[in-house]
Amino acid sequence: MLAKSSTELVRQRNSALVLSALRRHGPLAHTELSDFTKLSSATVSVITADLERAQIIEKAEQQAASGRGRPRVLFSQRRDCGYLIVVVISSDAVQYSLVDYAGRLIDRFTEDRPQEVSGVGSFVASLRDALSRIVARSQLSRDKVLMISISSKGLVDASEPVLRWSPIFGRDEIDFAAVLRDEWPAKIILGNETLLVASALGRQEENRKGFDFRALAALSLGHSIGLGIVRRDDEGGHHISAPNFGHMMHVPGGGLCRCGARGCIEAYAGFYAMLRTAFDVPLDTIPAKFVPIAELDKIAASARHGGRRNQLAFRQAGLALGNGLSRVLSLHERMPIVITGPGVRYYDLLIEGIQEGLAESHVVRMEGMPELRVIVDEQTLVFEGHLNRALSIIDNDVVRRGASVVELRDQAV
Amino acid sequence: MLAKSSTELVRQRNSALVLSALRRHGPLAHTELSDFTKLSSATVSVITADLERAQIIEKAEQQAASGRGRPRVLFSQRRDCGYLIVVVISSDAVQYSLVDYAGRLIDRFTEDRPQEVSGVGSFVASLRDALSRIVARSQLSRDKVLMISISSKGLVDASEPVLRWSPIFGRDEIDFAAVLRDEWPAKIILGNETLLVASALGRQEENRKGFDFRALAALSLGHSIGLGIVRRDDEGGHHISAPNFGHMMHVPGGGLCRCGARGCIEAYAGFYAMLRTAFDVPLDTIPAKFVPIAELDKIAASARHGGRRNQLAFRQAGLALGNGLSRVLSLHERMPIVITGPGVRYYDLLIEGIQEGLAESHVVRMEGMPELRVIVDEQTLVFEGHLNRALSIIDNDVVRRGASVVELRDQAV
DNA sequence: CTAAATTTCTCGACTGTCGAGAAAAAAATC
DNA sequence: GATTTTTTTCTCGACAGTCGAGAAATTTAG
Incomplete structure (x- = not known):
């Protein structure tokens, strides 16, 4: 049975539409948003005002006026709205990247995975450690990390972030949600590496x-x-x-x-x-x-x-x-x-x-x-796929949390 | 890029929800509709009133009051809202069924397919003929037939009603839309037979x-x-x-x-x-x-x-x-x-x-x-699958034609 | 005949989108 | 420098949709 629809859902979808246009095309002005989303100018005004009030997007610095007429003001994601950690597990190393809400890379390091002691236990320990380290280096609090996006080769569960089988750990399953739940409030997602490559290619193709x-x-x-x-x-x-x-x-x-x-x-x-x-x-x-x-x-x-x-x-x-x-x-x-x-x-x-x-x-x-x-160049595609997938899920989550928006609005009145 | 959402779309979706509840559970009262769809009673009132005005559903005969309190009035599809022809092509015969909007079988006959002269041309001719016959026998006008749903074994195009390969006609393709377009205003859909079986089983399972x-x-x-x-x-x-x-x-x-x-x-x-x-x-x-x-x-x-x-x-x-x-x-x-x-x-x-x-x-x-x-019993499942698929597409089309509803409303005022 | 039970309908509040036009702001022109 | 033109953004009123609450309708029980 399908779920019912409502006016709030309409707003959610259209807000998500605005955010996704911003993702796809970079900073955009009011008029451009209206063009890309096919929403009326008035609707764009309301939505951008809401998102701005909720500290999700911001008006960019005045750009040099390029033509005549009133100069455009560009909207873009607030970079400090939240952060994403990307974990790419490959056979010989694990790459950790810290990315802000606008999709910009802030920090990155790679840890070699010792070939001999390749137990799940030691891997999880080093994962925990590295994740702590990457937020510490940028002096971020953990609850600013909205999502941890992990990829590996192998067989990934369709609905939960569980690695069912991998060339590295074999049948030793890893339930990343269970492993990280107590330390990280962030949402954990896991994807097969080639899935992310396909995702990146799909975006490019479109x-x-x-x-x-x-x-x-x-x-x-x-x-x-x-x-x-x-x-x-x-x-x-x-x-x-x-x-x-x-x-x-x-x-x-x-x-x-x-x-x-x-x-x-x-x-x-x-x-x-x-x-x-x-x-x-x-x-x-x-x-x-x-x-x-x-x-x-x-x-x-x-x-x-x-x-x-x-x-x-x-x-x-x-x-x-x-x-x-x-x-x-x-x-x-x-x-x-x-x-x-x-x-x-x-x-x-x-x-x-x-x-x-x-x-x-x-x-x-x-x-x-x-x-x-x-x-x-596969590596670039993998990372691109991570960003595609993770940021668009974050956008949808952020938009769904409409309650906070209402809260802020009430305070403003 | 996703399409924008609007309040009309909300109404469309929720109307479709009401119709699909009616499909799934048979005639329903106002309260039951509200329960199944999770829509508020007020919304159900507005939607049913609209659909009734558009002659898509009707209030059923007063049923014997079964408890105390105001007796329920059941809504059901108007059987004469439109008709569906189901064509099941199998290796040795073709079965034609005429079904009303409520999903009730009105007429059915089977034509043997001669094994020898199995050219596409003669098949199409007999198809045309049989379709004409089935509406004539029930004295229906052709434009009351909203959809012709065809199934065959073999390889079916994903988006168009074209039979790409079949055990019967081999690589001689049949484009059913092209063949029937000039004679029939109805929408033509084609499905692989086992696809329809799966569809019926999926519904049952759910x-x-x-x-x-x-x-x-x-x-x-x-x-x-x-x-x-x-x-x-x-x-x-x-x-x-x-x-x-x-x-x-x-x-x-x-x-x-x-x-x-x-x-x-x-x-x-x-x-x-x-x-x-x-x-x-x-x-x-x-x-x-x-x-x-x-x-x-x-x-x-x-x-x-x-x-x-x-x-x-x-x-x-x-x-x-x-x-x-x-x-x-x-x-x-x-x-x-x-x-x-x-x-x-x-x-x-x-x-x-x-x-x-x-x-x-x-x-x-x-x-x-x-x-x-x-x-x-595969045959029953095939027919059930036809009904599932065709009627739910018809419901969605009917709901999308909101213009006619508005028209009727204007006339009523 | 009245009270209770149950279902349906209606009203006002709220949220959402849209089109049109006002307001803002810079370049072009006189 | 003042005015006009052009472009962008903002605002207002109209309209569509959903919801909760309570009124209205209608039957059974006593």
Whole structure:
């Protein structure tokens, strides 16, 4: 059953609309807000006045008048309205970033994760410590931090910030909400890394191509394989999801995967899997935990000079990816695929297998080969995705807390 | 970018809420409407008055007063507000039903589809003819038909009523909107058959289990294999989709499928495929167009009495289904699977393979075996799904045409 | 016939959006 | 320098929508 609607909800939605226009286009004047949101000038006045009173946005400094007529006054987020901490967990390090409400980076540091003592307990301890440190360095009080946005590779719960499975901690689950609840009033969200990449790409795509954007998949190649899908619904919202692509079954009873199952896509297309094929190690060998990328570079170099066994490694990886992608396309609509992650450096060796793996399927025969694109810089996209997702959730929360606005208004009278 | 909100939209949404409560629970009194929708009594008064004025709902006959106090007056849809034609295309026949706005069946007939002359042209001609006939028999004018809801097996376009591929017409596409536009002012919608089954099951599930329903997959077994997925979003709406499951790749380069590709799930689990395995016919043999179910019954009987080759046919079909389902679960969340269609009569022979095919995968190892349920009566679900989908779209359209309401109000003054 | 119970309807208060026009403020013009 | 033009922002009144409270309607119980 759908929820009822009311005039307050209208205000909430339209306020959120104003904030999202500000996010998308930077500081905007009254008139521009009215243009972007299609709201009437009068409505924009009321909403901006409310938001200003609630200390969420502020009028920017008078800018140099650029034309004639009354000069514009720009609205922008109040940077001190609240803060966001972004935590990017990767296999060898954890990056912590402190960001203000306007999306500007204030502080950042990276902590190496020792390979040996990789228990969940010690990781959580260092997480707690680092989070304390990052607010201390900027002399912020904890309750000014509105959200902690965490990302990792692996399988993330759909509704709660729980890491179900990860290449780093395996089946040792981490419930970040439970871990941080007592120390941090902030909202905790967790996202699969490639999900965030997809989110960032979706935003870019919409800005670029306007309204013909429908859906897009991001495929991240590396030690593990990630997939993120972003789709635009009828009302213009973006739905993002992170399928468990790397561990989708490729060949029943096939090569042993890091996850303990057999025949996963990752067991053919992950870095360790390509190494395994190249060295002709039996497929049921327990996979190496970490593969120095230099190793793979050597294999790639050999393959590029005609080494058959090494070519085969990349070809099999490509086939696994192509077959898997064809299955994804069977279950969704046709969409462009953006390939990223450290593995794109072997794109020239993988592409043939990928295309062959795609070509055999019914969907591709019907609708043609999907558009394949390559983007090298994954890290920037991950961070962008964090900001997209976190700040837009914060905006919605902030707007929902209408009570505080009313409070302030009452005090003013 | 999201659309702006306004007070009219609030009214639209809440009117739709009232109509949907009426759909879900049958005729309701003022108080009950207020309870179900959580709208205040005053609001319900205004909305029902508007809808009554617009001749969309009506006050029912005074019912026998059941308690003391002022007796309730029940609101219900005006049956003559508009009509819906439901067209169910199956491999050997097409069923036409005429339904009024309250969802009551008025007329129904079935036309056999001759197997030999199965061109799109002759099919469209007989469709046109049958549609004309069904309104003529009830002496309805065509513009009272608000919607024609069509279903077929096969691949349906996501946004337009275009049949992209079907087991009946192959790659000969049918654009139902284009075909019927000149003769029918009605809105034309087309849905995959199993999508509608999923929709009906989703509705049932929500009514039964209340709010803990998250998602559900319907799997239809028969000559071809269909899958429908229904998911509840955060706001309580249902999203339904019909993946191209039957033609998802099972084994690269595997058995030849009716669609012309190789290795589709259907090429292992469709009726013709099971027959092929049972008779040990080479996998690249062009599949039989139609398989009399008595043939398969014989094979099943033999399998149940220990016939190894015949057992293998069902086992391989089960494996294909199980592997495919495991891939679906990898790409979505865990959800119960409801199996239906004529193939459920062989469920006892298939289940072992299905479970084995599921068991090997990462998701199932992680989250456990999904709940499997069997429902025999598929036809009823298909029709229910048609009504669900079509009538709720009609409700939304009717409510959106607020202009007419205003018009009528002006005339009344 | 009156009181109690129950449902429906109505009224005033409040919130929200919108269009039009007033007010503000800078550049252009005389 | 005063006036006009242009552009932007603000304000006011009209209108649409929801809500709570209580009045009105209508039946049963006693």
